Amino acid sequence: MSEKTEQPTxxxxxxxxxxxxxxxxxxxxxxxxxxALYLYFHFFTEKMIxxxxxxxx
Numbered sequence: 001m002s003e004k005t006e007q008p009t010x011x012x013x014x015x016x017x018x019x020x021x022x023x024x025x026x027x028x029x030x031x032x033x034x035x036a037l038y039l040y041f042h043f044f045t046e047k048m049i050x051x052x053x054x055x056x057x
Contacts, residue, residue, distance in 0.1 A: 008016075016022075
């Protein structure tokens with residue numbers, strides 16, 4: 001892979017955005033996944049425990 005020494009031109013950036021080549025942060029995706037997981041456990045843990053206890057007894 002060659003090292004690029006110059007910044008891309010505005011046309012190349014615009015064409016790349018048109019083709020869907022945009023920068024995506026993995027951290028932002030991970031953050032939303034963690035928030036969703038936290039909310040799921042926050043709201044459904046008590047109900048899951050009650051169902052588990054009811055099924056055992």
